[in-house]
Amino acid sequence: MEIIINGESLEVKLVSPKQSQVFELDKFYRMIFSECIRGGIMSEAEAKKRHEESGAWTKEDDKRIEDLIKMIAFNSARLSDHAELTEDTADICASIQDDRSTMFDLISRRTDLMSNTAEGMANEQRVFKYVSLCLCTEEGYPIFSTEKELEDFSESDPEGFSSVMTNAYAEIYGLDKDANITEGWAEVEFLERVQAEGDKEEKKTKTKAKAKTKKKKSSKDKK
Numbered sequence: 001m002e003i004i005i006n007g008e009s010l011e012v013k014l015v016s017p018k019q020s021q022v023f024e025l026d027k028f029y030r031m032i033f034s035e036c037i038r039g040g041i042m043s044e045a046e047a048k049k050r051h052e053e054s055g056a057w058t059k060e061d062d063k064r065i066e067d068l069i070k071m072i073a074f075n076s077a078r079l080s081d082h083a084e085l086t087e088d089t090a091d092i093c094a095s096i097q098d099d100r101s102t103m104f105d106l107i108s109r110r111t112d113l114m115s116n117t118a119e120g121m122a123n124e125q126r127v128f129k130y131v132s133l134c135l136c137t138e139e140g141y142p143i144f145s146t147e148k149e150l151e152d153f154s155e156s157d158p159e160g161f162s163s164v165m166t167n168a169y170a171e172i173y174g175l176d177k178d179a180n181i182t183e184g185w186a187e188v189e190f191l192e193r194v195q196a197e198g199d200k201e202e203k204k205t206k207t208k209a210k211a212k213t214k215k216k217k218s219s220k221d222k223k
Contacts, residue, residue, distance in 0.1 A: 001167060003160035005153060011138050012164075014131070014171050021133050029126040036118035044117045057113050061106060068103040072096055076186030085194045093187040100185070131168045 001012055017025060037043065042050065051057035075096045082089045114120055132150045135143045144150045154161040 001163060003153070003164065004157045005143070006156075010143070012135055012143055013138060014164075014167055015134050015136050015140065016171075017130065017134050024133075025126050025130055028129050029122045032125045033118050033122040036121050041116070041118045041121060044114055044119050047114055047117045051113055057110055061110070065103055065106050065110075068099045068106075072099050072103070072186075075099075079186045079190045082190070083193070085191070089190070093191065096185075096187040127165065127168050130171075131164055135164060 003010055003012055048057070052059065075092050079089065079092055079096075082092075115124075128150065129147065132144050132147045133142070135150075137143065144153070
């Protein structure tokens with residue numbers, strides 16, 4: 001990963017925190033969480049209750065996400081029984097794509113609603129501290145000696161900072177930052193399979209046409 005600090009381009013990496021740093025990060029999380037609660041910031045449990053009362057997010061919304069997941073799984077299984085792109089399979093693909101888009105919109109809205117909770121703020125600060133402690137050069141030397149230096153970096157190179165934070169969340173939660181988000185999606189795999197079959201048929205047709213042309217040419221040469 002490449003970032004720019006003081007006008008200089010640097011190759012950096014996030015290293016796993018030492019045991020002492022893990023304790024420090026956990027202690028820091030609890031401290032920020034406690035400060036948030038004392039400052040009147042809602043916990044996730046309180047936020048859920050308030051959003052339920054206001055209608056901003058209800059149990060029906062959670063149920064809707066569950067239903068969408070089930071419908072996506074059901075239609076994905078239906079696609080596995082087909083090998084050709086027909087009007088029926090096209091409708092199934094479109095239905096899955098619509099349901100998946102709706103599901104992501106709902107999840108995104110739920111995440112936004114819960115991000116301003118004590119847990120959400122404490123977690124964001126913990127990730128920030130993790131970066132300040134564990135972002136190193138390729139040789140393993142720490143990039144920042146203070147959190148203030150990381151703050152300055154976030155202002156001088158917002159894009160680089162965003163990339164670093166994305167990597168940090170991936171490291172902490174065991175996510176694959178380079179993963180193809182559509183990998184394993186039934187509608188995508190189905191359309192890729194249909195495309196591959198179409199390419200095969202097209203190649204066969206071209207090969208036959210080429211062979212036929214060659215045969216005709218050979219017959220003319222003999223005459």
